[in-house]
Amino acid sequence: MHKFANPAQFLRLARPLTPVLFWSGLLLALGACAWGLTMTPAERLQGETVKIIFVHVPSAWLGMGGWVGIAIASIIQLVWRHPLAGISARAIAVPGAVFAALCLATGSIWGRPAWGTWWVWDGRLTSMLILFFMYLGYIALASASSEKGNVSRVAAVFGIVGAINIPIINRSVVWWESQHQKASITLGGSSIDGAYLWPLLVSFLGFGLLYGAIVLMRMRTALADIRIEARMRRLAED
Amino acid sequence: MKPKHQRLVLALVALVALISATLIAASALREEASYFYTPSSLQAANIETGKAIRLGGMVKPGSISRSDDGTTVLFTVQDADASIDVRYRGITPDLFVEGSGVTADGRLAANGDFVADNLLAKHDENYIPRELADMDMHAAQKTGESLSEDGTAK
Amino acid sequence: MDHGTFITAAYTITGLALGWLVLSSMIAMKRSEALAKDLTARKDGDPQ
Structure with missing residues (x-):
């Protein structure tokens, strides 16, 4: 960890890594979606609309995973005061919010033909909506922080405490009588036919790599902004 | 307003939105609970015709049919102890199928039928390609693995 | 309720x-890194 405590060392890795993550992610995501849209069979009951799964589920997982990243970065900031912790948490937040919003939007679009409604206040949908609002709150708190590096203590604590929502979203379909169906993919196995499961996993990988590339870009921007601020201050003093 | 204050306002707005969502969800749940009926509880409750209520249960296997002019779907909703006939005019959700759950908003008609204004279908967690639909669900999942491997899907 | 419309909508929004x-992340990064580089060059004694 301390190897990358020095921003210069982090950048030395981040700069070449960004295009690698971006292009591999883009290729896999586009490829998986094309595969899913054109080469998978129509589903028994839903017909073609099942293919929304290839964007809906990765968005859900990445929206949730993003907040886990924020929680981890917040702990690292509070406990070890790692200089890149706050920067990484901020970088994760906006894309995480986008994925959460996409999960809600694509889910709603899917729900209309499949279930018969755009929305229900069941456990899964409500907790995912709450996650999206939590992201907005975190983004606002983080940008209100006085430093450009680490976030305010309030923001970091919020990032950690809010993580309780992630297992809630996951378990919601088990704990409560829900409109959203129960888990199709579990540690024990999957009730999704292989024809859909493989493009889904590749799609998740592709979008995940893209998420990584975006986070790196946003971290690089933040580090550059810090350098700019420091230089501007020095130039003003001269 | 200073940018910093703007952001705190935004954080406050997000917090209000969060609390509102939770409250709306909680009140929606309570509302549903108060006018939600299963076939059994509907029979026991003696609701007057025309009152807006919600009916939930399972679609009785073999009960789905269409009226003669094709615009109305007729089916039976059942639970462990009772069943009730339902009429619905409209497009049924994809997942509306015999043996699965359904929830309908509507009212009781004079003849004891339930007239539904909308249908909400419940979905199990299985995703099965159309070609395997005629087989037993379990066998279908096993075969599904080998079928998709040699690329005969679609 | 044409299924194609729903699929198209979901993928288009995504x-x-x-x-x-x-794009916004990339543009912000390029701008900031270019300005930081420029300012660093200036500070390190490059009179401009």
């Missing part, structure tokens, strides 16, 4: 949102 995210 593409637009992620496209915006990638």
